[in-house]
Amino acid sequence: MTTPxxxxxRLRRSLLPVAAVGxxxxxxxxxGAADADTGLPPGPAAARAAxxxxxxxxxxxxxxxxxxxxxxxxxxxxxxxxxxxxxxxDAIGVVVAHSSSAGFATAMRSVAGVQKVGATRTSDVPAxxxxxxLPGAPGQSPTSLTETARWDMTRIxxxxxWAVSTGSPSVKVGVLDTGVDDRHQDIAPNFDAADxxxxxYGKADTRAGAWRDVGTHGTHVAGTIAAAKNGxxxxxxxxxxxxxxxxxxxxxxxxFFAENTICGFMWAGDRGFDVTNNSYYTDPWMFxxxxxxxxxxxxxxxxxxxxxxxxxxxxQVAAAGNSNYDLANKRTDSSSPNDSTPVNRTITNAxxxxxxxxxxxxxxxxxxxxxxxxxxxxxxxxVIDVAAPGGDGAYGVYSTLPxxxxxxxxxxxxxxxxxxxxxxxxxSADPAATPAELRARLGTQATDTACPSDSxxxxxxxxxxxxxxxQVDALxxxxxxxxxPGRYFDNATDVAxxxxxxxxxxxxxxxxxxNAPAALKVGVDVKHTYRGDLVLSLVAPDGSVYSxxxxxxxxxxxxxxxxxxxxxSSETASGTWxxxxxxxxxxxxxxxxxxxLTF
Numbered sequence: 001m002t003t004p005x006x007x008x009x010r011l012r013r014s015l016l017p018v019a020a021v022g023x024x025x026x027x028x029x030x031x032g033a034a035d036a037d038t039g040l041p042p043g044p045a046a047a048r049a050a051x052x053x054x055x056x057x058x059x060x061x062x063x064x065x066x067x068x069x070x071x072x073x074x075x076x077x078x079x080x081x082x083x084x085x086x087x088x089x090d091a092i093g094v095v096v097a098h099s100s101s102a103g104f105a106t107a108m109r110s111v112a113g114v115q116k117v118g119a120t121r122t123s124d125v126p127a128x129x130x131x132x133x134l135p136g137a138p139g140q141s142p143t144s145l146t147e148t149a150r151w152d153m154t155r156i157x158x159x160x161x162w163a164v165s166t167g168s169p170s171v172k173v174g175v176l177d178t179g180v181d182d183r184h185q186d187i188a189p190n191f192d193a194a195d196x197x198x199x200x201y202g203k204a205d206t207r208a209g210a211w212r213d214v215g216t217h218g219t220h221v222a223g224t225i226a227a228a229k230n231g232x233x234x235x236x237x238x239x240x241x242x243x244x245x246x247x248x249x250x251x252x253x254x255x256f257f258a259e260n261t262i263c264g265f266m267w268a269g270d271r272g273f274d275v276t277n278n279s280y281y282t283d284p285w286m287f288x289x290x291x292x293x294x295x296x297x298x299x300x301x302x303x304x305x306x307x308x309x310x311x312x313x314x315x316q317v318a319a320a321g322n323s324n325y326d327l328a329n330k331r332t333d334s335s336s337p338n339d340s341t342p343v344n345r346t347i348t349n350a351x352x353x354x355x356x357x358x359x360x361x362x363x364x365x366x367x368x369x370x371x372x373x374x375x376x377x378x379x380x381x382x383v384i385d386v387a388a389p390g391g392d393g394a395y396g397v398y399s400t401l402p403x404x405x406x407x408x409x410x411x412x413x414x415x416x417x418x419x420x421x422x423x424x425x426x427x428s429a430d431p432a433a434t435p436a437e438l439r440a441r442l443g444t445q446a447t448d449t450a451c452p453s454d455s456x457x458x459x460x461x462x463x464x465x466x467x468x469x470x471q472v473d474a475l476x477x478x479x480x481x482x483x484x485p486g487r488y489f490d491n492a493t494d495v496a497x498x499x500x501x502x503x504x505x506x507x508x509x510x511x512x513x514x515n516a517p518a519a520l521k522v523g524v525d526v527k528h529t530y531r532g533d534l535v536l537s538l539v540a541p542d543g544s545v546y547s548x549x550x551x552x553x554x555x556x557x558x559x560x561x562x563x564x565x566x567x568x569s570s571e572t573a574s575g576t577w578x579x580x581x582x583x584x585x586x587x588x589x590x591x592x593x594x595x596x597l598t599f
Contacts, residue, residue, distance in 0.1 A: 059100045059125045061086070061202065061259055063301040064108055065116040068093040074113055081107040086129075087203040087259070089266050092304040096202045096259045098125055105293070118297025120258040121284055123339040128251065129201035135212035135251065138403040140183055145233050145406065151369050152224075152389035152397050156418060157475035158237045161425060165478040166229055166240030168428035173225050173241055173420055174273040174314075176264045177218030177280065178254055179211055180245035181402040184219060186227040186234060187243065195244040195271045200251070202259025204267060211245035213402050215254050218245065220409050221279055223400030224417040225424070233406055234399055237421025237474055241428065244273065248280075255283040255339060258298040261355060265305035269312035274427045275438075276309070277420040278318040278361075279413035282354045284337035286321075287330065289351035302354050310360050315427075315435035317420040318356035319412035320365045320378040326456060327353065327380030328465065350556065357383065359559040362423070362439055365467060366390025366415035371449050373457070373466040377412055381458050382562065384468035385439070386446050388422075390415035418472065425477040436561065436594050437490070440523030443563035444488075444598040445477060446470035448519070462519055462565035469563050487512070490523075490596035491579075497528060499586045504539065504578040505595060512599050516540075516568035521598040522548060526560040526581060528590030535582040538566055541575025559590075573599055 062083070066074045068091060075085045075095055083099035093115075097104075108117045153159050172192065179198070182191040198210035213219045226243050227236035246267055248260040261282050268276045282288070282302060288295035306316055320327065323335075330351055334344045356363045365384040366374035373379065374392040391397040396408025423438050433441070449467040451457035457466040495505045522538055532555035536548040548564045579595045 059098050061120045061125050061257065062097045062099065062105060062108070063116070063118050063120055063258060063297045064095040064097050064114060065297055065300050066093045066095070066113050067115070068304075071095055074111060077108065077111045081111070083108070086201070087263065089262065089305070092266070092308050094262060094301045094304060116293070116297040116300055118294035120298060121339050122337040123284075125201070126250065126252070132198065132200065132205055132210070133251065134207060134209050135179060135214050137183060137209060137212060138181060140185065140404040143185065143233050143404060143406070147229070147231060147233065147235050150234065150398055151395055152391070152418065153235070153237070155367075155369070155389050156237070156422065156471060157473050158421070161474035161478045162229060162235065162239065164475070165425065165428060167226070167238035167425050168431070169240060169242050170431070171238075171241045171274045171424050171427045172244055172272065173238070173424050174244050174246050174264075174268045174276040175218055175222045175225065176246045176248050176261070176268070176276050176278050177221050178215040178249040179213035179218045179247035180222045180243065181213050181219045181400070182211070182245065184223075184400050184402065185232055185404055186230065186400050187219070187222055189228040189230060190226050190239070190241065190243050192242050192244045196246065197267055198247040199260050199263035199267060200247055200249065202257070202263050204263055211247050214247065214249055214251040216401050217254070217279070217413065218247070218249070219402045220399045220407070221277055221413065221417045224397060224414060225277060225421045227400055237418055238424040238428070241424045244271070253339070256280045257284070258282050258302055261302050262305040265302070265309040265316070268314045269309035272312065273309070273314045275315050275317060275420050275423045277417050278316060278355050279411075279416045280319070281321060281356065284339040286336045286338070287333050287347050287351035287353055289347055291350070299352060299354060303358050306355055306358050306360060310435045313435065315362065315423055315438045316355060316360065317362045317364060317416055317423060319416040320356055320363050320384055321353060322376040322411050323378055324376055325378045326465075327357065327378050327383040329380070359557070360435065360439070360561060362386065362419060362442060363468070364388055364412060364416040364419045366392070366412040367467070367471060368392035369395040372452060374410070374412075377415070379456065379465050381465040384465065386419055386442050386469050387449065387467040387471050388415040388418035422472045422474050422477050425474055429478055434594070436525045437596070439561065440525070440563060440596055442472055443469035444521040444523060446472050460565065463563070488596065488598050490594060492594040495592040497526070497581050497583050497590045497592065499583055499589055502580060502582040503592065504580045505592045506576050506578050507595070507597055508576045509574050509597065509599070512573035514573060516571045516573040517599055518567045518569040520566045520568040522564040522566055522579070523596040523598070524548070524560055524562050524564065524579065525593045525595065526590060527593045528560065528588060529558055530585070530588035531555055531557050531560050533583050533585040533588055534560060535584060536560065537580040539578040539580050540568060540571040541577060542571065544571065545580070
């Protein structure tokens with residue numbers, strides 16, 4: 001098939017020709033047919049919102065950031081400054097405003113209580129935003145394919161995991177993407193229409209069918225996560241869990257702007273999604289830089305929404321990107337903004353790829369068939385958390401496509417849903433597990449993968465720039481290495497970290513004979529507003545101190561959520577171990593939120 005015009009790196013994939021089974025991909029059905037399929041009254045008018053509005057030429061979308069809570073005062077000020085409120089999320093203090101005034105952002109920044117204002121795009125808001133067209137429901141083609149072993153599933157032991165557990169239907173995974181074909185024979189058994197929605201343009205559209213695919217990407221991702229184990233086609237990593245679609249891509253362009261992502265995360269939190277998969281970056285900037293006022297608002301708005309979702313129990317899993325780029329050594333970006341004319345710009349590590357580089361998000365690199373980095377996959381020391389099959393060369397990831405079809409795609413977009421599926425299996429095995437605990441277990445259970453002969457891959461076999469903590473393992477998620485007595489220990493009691501202070505959090509280990517392993521896993525979740533102030537150490541029962549990390553003084557990011565590997569083979573395992581956190585500066589404080597040991 002012809003590669004779409006859409007820039008390849010936004011949709012976290014490098015799309016090779018799709019080997020669809022049967023006829024070519026189905027085109028969108030006419031509006032009347034789509035309406036009949038969804039149960040809405042027939043006729044084109046039913047495919048649009050009830051009250052179309054006019055949109056002025058040059059209308060742009062803005063995020064107006066204020067204190068969480070009642071945003072009414074700021075919303076009232078929007079009209080007075082030449083704008084209109086399109087959506088608002090009071091719980092996180094984010095207002096989505098539209099304006100055709102070139103001075104709107106500057107004017108709003110002078111309003112009392114406004115913290116940040118930024119344009120979310122360098123192109124005009126489409127007229128469709130005010131009267132969205134429902135995606136068509138593609139006609140379905142039955143398949144004669146039967147489920148067979150696929151290389152990507154065997155690589156992560158998913159085929160072995162299914163004999164133990166296929167996951168719980170009470171665990172819900174949100175696919176934040178181009179939409180999902182809910183009528184596909186391999187997706188329909190696990191699909192929840194009641195919790196599916198469109199968040200295109202930044203406001204929830206709950207009409208039946210609004211969640212459907214405006215491309216093929218989201219349906220492919222959904223199948224990798226949870227295609228049903230029904231004897232047809234393919235099987236997902238967690239074929240027993242529930243899927244929901246949150247379409248955040250806009251039709252025509254398949255772009256994922258910040259307001260769409262914010263809407264998606266808020267929906268995920270409010271609807272109780274356990275895991276979300278995010279195989280995209282937030283348009284139009286591949287990297288958002290905090291010294292740019294527009295991009296600073298995008299960072300803050302999406303960060304707050306992700307934090308809100310996580311606070312409601314949702315773990316976000318995201319693709320690292322397909323530019324073969326070192327995310328730990330950012331220097332230039334020549335692909336942004338991708339909704340108008342890209343420019344060459346110099347950037348630093350302060351600029352972030354969102355959502356994948358936000359605190360709390362699991363960043364996934366892609367592997368080919370073997371212990372190899374996929375040629376296109378982004379990488380980065382202490383940026384990549386885990387890796388999974390994404391396909392490369394002759395080996396693609398085979399999954400579902402709209403209209404009952406199947407085909408291959410390659411990309412970190414395809415790696416991320418493998419991890420989301422494993423996270424869903426972990427949540428099924430331990431329904432009480434928090435997002436932080438799931439994130440840590442993904443790392444501690446991952447199969448260590450050594451660096452190839454490539455100078456860009458720095459670190460150790462246990463943790464490095466290409467594979468992070470290693471390749472995820474579905475069998476371990478359902479088998480014996482999720483928390484069990486005598487092997488996994490944690491402490492979730494908060495310990496405040498004050499300025500220029502040293503604090504410790506203890507874990508008492510019992511029932512583990514002999515010495516600790518040479519690869520003791522230490523999972524850490526420290527909340528802090530300036531992590532460059534921190535020095536982290538592990539203290540053994542005999543008082544020996546093992547350095548975990550002295551974070552760079554200039555690292556202004558929030559929080560430390562990492563897994564470290566310590567050679568503690570000279571230490572007796574049983575006894576009281578301590579996480580020591582030292583704050584070496586003033587102004588910024590935090591807390592030890594949780595930490596764990598895996599022997």
